[in-house]
Amino acid sequence: MFSQLYRFLPKDSVLLSDEAVRPYECDGLSAYTQRPGAVVLPNTLEEVRKVLQFCHRRKIPVVARGAGTSLSGGALPHKEGILLSLAKFNRILKIDPISRTAQVEPGVRNLAISQAAAPFGLYYAPDPSSQIACTIGGNVAENAGGVHCLKYGLTVHNILELKVFTIDGEWLTIGSQALDSPGYDLLALMTGSEGLLGIIMEVTVKLLPKPEQVQVLLAAFDDITKAGTAVADIIAAGIIPAGLEMMDNAALRAAEEFVKVGYPVEAQAILLCEIDGNTEAVNKQVAQVTTLLEHAGAQEIRLAENEQQRLQFWAGRKSAFPAVGRLSPDYYCMDGTIPRKHLATVLERISELSKTYGLRVANVFHAGDGNLHPLILFDANQPGELQRAEEFGGKILELCVEVGGTITGEHGVGMEKLNQMCVQFNAAELTQFHAVKTAFDPDRLLNPEKAIPTLHRCAEFGAMHVHHGQLRFPELERF
Amino acid sequence: MFSQLYRFLPKDSVLLSDEAVRPYECDGLSAYTQRPGAVVLPNTLEEVRKVLQFCHRRKIPVVARGAGTSLSGGALPHKEGILLSLAKFNRILKIDPISRTAQVEPGVRNLAISQAAAPFGLYYAPDPSSQIACTIGGNVAENAGGVHCLKYGLTVHNILELKVFTIDGEWLTIGSQALDSPGYDLLALMTGSEGLLGIIMEVTVKLLPKPEQVQVLLAAFDDITKAGTAVADIIAAGIIPAGLEMMDNAALRAAEEFVKVGYPVEAQAILLCEIDGNTEAVNKQVAQVTTLLEHAGAQEIRLAENEQQRLQFWAGRKSAFPAVGRLSPDYYCMDGTIPRKHLATVLERISELSKTYGLRVANVFHAGDGNLHPLILFDANQPGELQRAEEFGGKILELCVEVGGTITGEHGVGMEKLNQMCVQFNAAELTQFHAVKTAFDPDRLLNPEKAIPTLHRCAEFGAMHVHHGQLRFPELERF
Numbered sequence: 016m017f018s019q020l021y022r023f024l025p026k027d028s029v030l031l032s033d034e035a036v037r038p039y040e041c042d043g044l045s046a047y048t049q050r051p052g053a054v055v056l057p058n059t060l061e062e063v064r065k066v067l068q069f070c071h072r073r074k075i076p077v078v079a080r081g082a083g084t085s086l087s088g089g090a091l092p093h094k095e096g097i098l099l100s101l102a103k104f105n106r107i108l109k110i111d112p113i114s115r116t117a118q119v120e121p122g123v124r125n126l127a128i129s130q131a132a133a134p135f136g137l138y139y140a141p142d143p144s145s146q147i148a149c150t151i152g153g154n155v156a157e158n159a160g161g162v163h164c165l166k167y168g169l170t171v172h173n174i175l176e177l178k179v180f181t182i183d184g185e186w187l188t189i190g191s192q193a194l195d196s197p198g199y200d201l202l203a204l205m206t207g208s209e210g211l212l213g214i215i216m217e218v219t220v221k222l223l224p225k226p227e228q229v230q231v232l233l234a235a236f237d238d239i240t241k242a243g244t245a246v247a248d249i250i251a252a253g254i255i256p257a258g259l260e261m262m263d264n265a266a267l268r269a270a271e272e273f274v275k276v277g278y279p280v281e282a283q284a285i286l287l288c289e290i291d292g293n294t295e296a297v298n299k300q301v302a303q304v305t306t307l308l309e310h311a312g313a314q315e316i317r318l319a320e321n322e323q324q325r326l327q328f329w330a331g332r333k334s335a336f337p338a339v340g341r342l343s344p345d346y347y348c349m350d351g352t353i354p355r356k357h358l359a360t361v362l363e364r365i366s367e368l369s370k371t372y373g374l375r376v377a378n379v380f381h382a383g384d385g386n387l388h389p390l391i392l393f394d395a396n397q398p399g400e401l402q403r404a405e406e407f408g409g410k411i412l413e414l415c416v417e418v419g420g421t422i423t424g425e426h427g428v429g430m431e432k433l434n435q436m437c438v439q440f441n442a443a444e445l446t447q448f449h450a451v452k453t454a455f456d457p458d459r460l461l462n463p464e465k466a467i468p469t470l471h472r473c474a475e476f477g478a479m480h481v482h483h484g485q486l487r488f489p490e491l492e493r494f
Numbered sequence: 495m496f497s498q499l500y501r502f503l504p505k506d507s508v509l510l511s512d513e514a515v516r517p518y519e520c521d522g523l524s525a526y527t528q529r530p531g532a533v534v535l536p537n538t539l540e541e542v543r544k545v546l547q548f549c550h551r552r553k554i555p556v557v558a559r560g561a562g563t564s565l566s567g568g569a570l571p572h573k574e575g576i577l578l579s580l581a582k583f584n585r586i587l588k589i590d591p592i593s594r595t596a597q598v599e600p601g602v603r604n605l606a607i608s609q610a611a612a613p614f615g616l617y618y619a620p621d622p623s624s625q626i627a628c629t630i631g632g633n634v635a636e637n638a639g640g641v642h643c644l645k646y647g648l649t650v651h652n653i654l655e656l657k658v659f660t661i662d663g664e665w666l667t668i669g670s671q672a673l674d675s676p677g678y679d680l681l682a683l684m685t686g687s688e689g690l691l692g693i694i695m696e697v698t699v700k701l702l703p704k705p706e707q708v709q710v711l712l713a714a715f716d717d718i719t720k721a722g723t724a725v726a727d728i729i730a731a732g733i734i735p736a737g738l739e740m741m742d743n744a745a746l747r748a749a750e751e752f753v754k755v756g757y758p759v760e761a762q763a764i765l766l767c768e769i770d771g772n773t774e775a776v777n778k779q780v781a782q783v784t785t786l787l788e789h790a791g792a793q794e795i796r797l798a799e800n801e802q803q804r805l806q807f808w809a810g811r812k813s814a815f816p817a818v819g820r821l822s823p824d825y826y827c828m829d830g831t832i833p834r835k836h837l838a839t840v841l842e843r844i845s846e847l848s849k850t851y852g853l854r855v856a857n858v859f860h861a862g863d864g865n866l867h868p869l870i871l872f873d874a875n876q877p878g879e880l881q882r883a884e885e886f887g888g889k890i891l892e893l894c895v896e897v898g899g900t901i902t903g904e905h906g907v908g909m910e911k912l913n914q915m916c917v918q919f920n921a922a923e924l925t926q927f928h929a930v931k932t933a934f935d936p937d938r939l940l941n942p943e944k945a946i947p948t949l950h951r952c953a954e955f956g957a958m959h960v961h962h963g964q965l966r967f968p969e970l971e972r973f
Contacts, residue, residue: 113730113835136732158674169674171682172651185922193831193864193899195637195648195686197907197918198927198946203650203682207674224732251592253615253703295774352672356592384673420672428676439676443664448677450933455926467677 016073017053017097023065030054039098042083042090043145046347046401047430051078051092056100060216063099064184067214070097071183076463079210081122081153084145086348087429089157089209093463099214101152107131108217114192115222116175121152121215125159128220137222140167143425144333152215158207160425162258162332165383166291167223169425171206178217179205182456192219204451209427210462212455226291229257230301231325234313235282239263242284243358245311246382249288250355252307254300258289259383260332263362266339266377266390270331273338278331279315286313286382287328335379336390343375343392347404350426351415355385364414365389372407374400386424387415413438428466436466437473445470495552496532496576502544509533518577521562521569522624525826525880526909530557530571535579539695542578543663546693549576550662555942558689560601560632563624565827566908568636568688572942580631583695586610593671594701595654600631600694604638607699616701619646622904623812631694637686639904641737641811644862645770646702648904650685657696658684661935671698683930688906689941691934705770708736709780710804713792714761718742721763722837724790725861728767729834731786733779737768738862739811742841745818745856745869749810752817757810758794765792765861766807814858815869822854822871826883829905830894834864843893844868851886853879865903866894892917907945915945916952924949 020029030036031053041048052075057063070077076096083090092098104120107128111117112135117128125146129138142161143149149159155177158170167173176190190202205212236242242261249259262270264283271278278285286308290300301318308316319325331338339346353361362378369376375392389411393404412422412435422428422435436445448467452459468476499508509515510532520527531554536542549556555575562569571577583599586607590596591614596607604625608617621640622628628638634656637649646652655669669681684691715721721740728738741749743762750757757764765787769779780797787795798804810817818825832840841857848855854871868890872883891901891914901907901914915924927946931938947955 113726114833158679160674171679181922181926185926187923187926189923191898191900192833193894193903195639195831195903196900197902197911197915198923199687199691199930200637200650200679200682200685201926201930203679204930206679208678212678247592293775293778295778296772299772299774352674354593354671386673415672419670421670421675423676424673432676436676443660444666444668444677447660447664447666447680447934451678451680451683451930454929454933 020053020055020066020069024055024057024062028056028058028062030056036098039080039083039092039100042080042085042088044086044088044091044429044431046395047088047091049092049094051098052095054098054100056103058103063214063216064180066097066099067180067182068184070460071458074458074460076460077182078462079152079156079214081150082124082148084149085153085157085427085429086350087423087427087431089153089427089429089462089465091430101150104216110135112137116192116219117222118217118219119151120217122150125149125151125154132222136225138225139173139220140223141170141173144336151218151220155206155215155218156208156210157427158425160381160386162260162381165259165381166255166257171203173221174202174206174218175221176219177202177205177215179213179215181213182458182460187213207427209429209466211452211466212461228294228297229289229291229325230297231319231328232288232301232304232308233317233319233328234286234288234308235279235315236284236286236312237282237314238312239284239362240359241312242286243362243382245286245308245313246358247355248307248311249304250383252303254304256288256383257291258287259381260287261285261378261380261382262332262335263378265375266335266379267331269338269342269377270335273341274330274334276327276331282314287332332379339377339390339392342377344394344396345401347391347393347408349387349389349391349408349411350423351387351412351420352424353385353387353415353418353420357418357420358382358385361387361414361418365411368407368410372403374404374407381424384424385420409435430465433465433468433472434476436468437476442470445473499532499534499545499548503534503536503541507535507537507541509535515577518559518562518571518579521559521564521567523565523567523570523908523910525874526567526570528571528573530577531574533577533579535582537582542693542695543659545576545578546659546661547663549939550937553937553939555939556661557941558631558635558693560629561603561627563628564632564636564906564908565829566902566906566910568632568906568908568941568944570909578693580629587696589614591616595671595698596701597696597698598630599696601629604628604630604633611701615704617704618699619652619702620649623815630697630699634685634694634697635687635689636906637904639860639865641739641860644738644860645734645736650682652700653681653685653697654700655698656681656684656694658692658694660692661937661939666692686906688908688945690931690945691940707773707776708768708770708804709776710798710807711767711780711783711787712796712798712807713765713767713787714758714794715763715765715791716761716793717791718763718841719838720791721765722841722861724765724787724792725837726834727786727790728783729862731782733783735767735862736770737766738860739766740764740857740859740861741811741814742857744854745814745858746810748817748821748856749814752820753809753813755806755810761793766811811858818856818869818871821856823873823875824871824880826870826872826887828866828868828870828887828890829903830866830891830899830901831903832864832866832894832897832899836897836899837861837864840866840893840897844890847886847889851882853883853886860903864899888914909944912944912947912951913955915947916955921949924952
């Protein structure tokens with residue numbers, strides 16, 4: 016059947032052999048692998064449309080793929096489906112310094128946008144750790160964040176317009192170049208929909224002027240709770256840092272061993288606080304933050320003395336994942352969010368769970384917006400360790416929900432967190448999600464079996480708050 | 495049939511007589527009037543749920559209403575339907591100064607939130623001109639903006655969580671108290687959906703710390719194009735004012751006659767530019783903006799010397815609509831957005847249209863984000879004038895679309911701009927909107943016949959870019 020793809024695609028745009036499709040069998044969540052029926056690499060919009068219409072007619076699943084850096088299995092192929100690589104759509108179509116926007120194809124790398132905008136003194140704000148590799152289509156599909164999203168928002172806050180194909184090959188313009196768009200907000204709906212609603216073919220992003228001044232403070236604490244207090248204090252003072260990151264001892268020690276940036280390895284936690292803006296405001300806020308850090312009990316506070324040192328402070332943070340990877344044959348990166356005020360409690364509970372499961376954990380987080388990335392260390396070659404790591408991870412996410420948070424900050428649900436979606440949402444909410452899916456893709460061909468679990472799966476998982484035909488709404492108790 | 499409402503609602507919560515329902519026959523767009531079959535004013539969530547289930551079973555239309563300040567007919571009743579007033583849900587449930595959020599019922603007035611948050615040094619940023627009267631439920635339904643949304647965003651950027659009833663009485667929690675929410679972004683989808691997708695029963699809004707310093711500059715120009723250039727220059731310099739507003743001679747003269755705030759009545763245009771933030775940054779930016787205004791050819795630049803004068807500068811702007819209302823028996827307020835760079839062209843074209851239609855127009859706009867509010871002056875008692883005003887307004891909106899803008903910035907589509915939606919969107923896009931509606935309200939009972947026109951209506955209006963079974967996508971021409 017897949018050989019019919021040659022009818023409308025050039026020979027080198029269709030990969031069918033086992034060997035040829037193997038490089039596409041997983042994404043950044045390498046614990047899951049699956050070879051697709053076929054991989055296609057179309058060159059033109061018309062070719063993409065034909066692929067979609069082919070799949071739509073024959074009810075063949077379609078999984079879109081950018082750079083394959085998803086950490087939740089978002090680009091994991093479907094066994095009977097087509098893996099649609101958008102790698103060839105890698106052109107920056109327009110940079111407009113007046114309206115401060117860039118129009119780009121989905122396969123353009125995140126960092127390439129900022130590089131192209133640099134001559135105009137502009138940049139694209141969201142900066143996932145994988146920004147050197149990950150592409151903007153995937154960023155939109157996952158509503159990617161990054162170190163700077165505390166101040167500058169997630170992907171959804173930094174895009175204006177999308178052009179997308181629906182599963183039946185219709186071409187939609189979503190959002191607009193102007194302030195707001197009439198009709199339902201499909202721009203936000205499509206952003207973070209993990210490839211389940213449409214295929215993103217063009218993105219207009221906002222560009223920001225580079226700040227006049229950037230400063231980074233590094234603060235070391237002998238107790239992780241004190242670091243948590245410092246975070247709360249900074250935010251409570253009305254300061255919005257460009258980035259506010261925390262690493263615990265395990266994470267900062269691993270980073271230091273890996274990249275040798277001079278982190279204080281005895282500290283139980285370090286905070287990195289970046290302030291940007293105009294020079295006077297930055298200087299004043301650096302002084303304010305320094306005082307707050309001192310009051311919170313920081314043992315040591317360093318201000319990066321120059322751009323080189325600033326980049327060095329960040330180099331440790333940015334290499335934290337691979338650095339932790341060196342401590343253990345495998346690690347499992349979690350991604351939960353919590354209201355900031357529960358930071359200390361949650362860390363304590365994670366530490367208890369670590370003992371229960373007999374697995375070490377290193378903590379790296381976007382502390383400013385309560386986005387945790389616990390890295391669970393394990394060895395997949397030890398029988399049962401992968402399963403224990405997954406169970407441990409699941410418990411962490413359920414803990415996030417328990418304190419009023421969510422099971423994903425920026426990595427998406429994908430294949431990975433389907434069970435935890437049953438904890439996060441009740442049957443009515445999941446049913447509403449499925450209805451929205453049906454509005455775009457009634458045959459469920461786009462990235463099937465991901466992101467939104469079926470009610471059946473939740474019932475099996477045992478976590479669904481089944482209503483037994485009764486509405487439960489605790490809010491009523493107010494009355 | 496409506497008398498059955500008494501079965502589950504207290505007597506004083508149901509209005510049936512012609513006299514009793516008359517006050518609800520229109521909203522802020524008073525050119526349209528319609529009495530509903532019944533008005534209900536429920537007191538509890540349970541009562542609201544019963545009303546919805548009653549309507550759902552009997553296929554009765556439901557129109558929700560807050561304060562009725564909509565300028566696009568969003569709260570216009572349906573002849574055979576129930577007008578669901580949420581006026582009794584007016585409690586602020588919680589102010590949390592630590593997480594900087596407020597949980598409020600939909601009938602709470604916009605300004606009341608900031609008043610309740612003031613003791614904590616906090617406020618709610620979106621500030622529609624009607625903020626003294628309009629309620630947060632309506633703000634969410636219309637994705638309301640205001641003078642400060644240039645810097646602080648629209649309603650959608652300032653809310654975290656919604657609790658809503660679906661038409662069949664299901665209770666959904668949408669969004670979350672944390673950074674981001676998994677699943678599809680129904681929070682943004684619901685925001686601005688004009689009452690067509692669900693009934694908003696609780697809103698968690700973000701609160702912001704009051705800025706340390708606020709300054710306002712007033713600049714007068716002898717030519718409106720120069721004022722437009724000044725706007726572009728300020729934005730191009732990387733400055734994001736808290737507000738950046740323009741008024742043309744007709745508008746500023748009317749405002750001056752009405753409130754006597756000392757506006758320079760000979761000016762062809764004035765700009766009001768508010769800068770907020772920390773004191774040093776504000777002082778520096780005020781100096782920068784002053785230089786830019788001088789270069790752009792401002793004849794006069796005034797800095798408000800104290801808080802009283804600052805409020806006076808704004809008092810003129812905030813009273814512009816009623817002030818213009820004194821120039822003429824009636825006026826019609828438009829609400830289009832355009833990319834800022836087309837400001838001068840669009841103003842010129844509006845001025846030409848004004849001559850063509852023989853109707854005066856006064857221009858007030860959120861210049862910073864390209865959101866125009868031309869006020870068309872007419873006399874409804876002169877035969878044909880209302881119709882001419884509506885036609886003129888339609889042309890202005892189509893002009894906005896032509897230059898890459900949209901037909902509404904912050905007032906919504908409602909009853910008013912259904913025809914212009916046919917200009918803004920093609921058949922595939924409108925079809926997708928209807929599919930989304932079906933995912934929430936398959937019987938089309940919630941606020942029917944508003945916001946999204948049927949394809950039939952567009953065909954009658956003659957503006958639909960019908961595809962004749964062919965996909966048109968000009969983007970393909972690139973290849």
